[in-house]
Amino acid sequence: MSTSVTTTCRDLAELLPAGQTACRLLFQECFKVGIKNIFITETYRSQERQKYLYAQGRTRPGQIVTWTLNSNHKSRLAWDIAVGPPQSLYDATTLNKVGAIAKKLGITWGGTWTDNIDRPHFEVKSTWKMPKGYKLEGQVIVPSNSKGKVQLIVEDKKEEIKVANTNWNPGSPAIKTETENYIAQAVKDGIIQASHLKDLQSGAMTTDRLLGLNITIQKRRSK
Template sequence: MRKSIILFLLLLLLLFVIFPRTGVYAFLFDRGNYGYINESSTEMISDLDELSPKTRELAIKFLEKCEEKGLSVRITETYRTQARQEMLYKQGRTTSGSVVTWTKNSKHTKRRAFDICENNTDDPYGDLEFFRKCAEIGKEVGLTPGYYFERYQDMPHYELNRWWLR
């Protein structure tokens, strides 16, 4: 009898305390509430609402902390349709221009990545110290900054790499 009470309490603990913290419920139920995007469009999208709920939450936290530190950040791109990703992939390979991406399988197409640049400046990608400071903040809030990518550093890029969070 006492054993079953303990088991029951453990179950409650698991369901109402442990699971909610792991984000497993969000993973199972939160499919996001995205606007209507034409999936064949190759336009750039910079709307935070097009990110997965957790990516969006961390992006907002990131922006707030950057602002506190006096870093003026602008989001340039969030969700990317597969059509746009493939168009970018062709760039510098089969179409003109320089290579801008190394993958057809981007976190942007999964709503789990966004790109930034410096706001209110003539050279939004020129200040390396700006990107270094932002990357520190990104890491702090739980994002994976492309700044730290070892093979292809991607300074403007941030992604959510915790698969159990939506």
């Protein structure tokens, strides 16, 4: 991936597998306790971008935003988050709750650092393993902007799709509600047309079409 030093990378796919899994697990566990308004603000950061940020407030105008030239973001094992409405962007109460969850998962949280507290920052080592008793329970939707919400789409094991292009059957009211909210947000954000939500609610949505919509939404939100 080649980007300008002024451009923030929010793509989860730019992290190493351990970083991707740890981040998704963190967002999943946050979702399960009702923290759904957090989103990614940066994943991978090149050394060139780190130098650019380090210069801010020193040799370049602006406030100091980093204290190091050796950020763990360049290792592809670190990510930053922020908080969406109605809280402020770096709401300490929310970040503290996320940090407490991260510690249970063996994820390093910048809020515990003594010299330079960095509450939005999370990272793991390349040797990180998912703690015993935890697993990814479904598709975890990790937003990359304040308009999105964390989602956990769990497949109903009782529902088996035997042929392609069959009408989508969520299998449970909870999955139906979460999926409708997800599609409704995409409509509100102008990513897809409102007709898709109407078809979903009326039962006219097919499994193949829903999968295609999800891929489209994720691609648009990762840009």
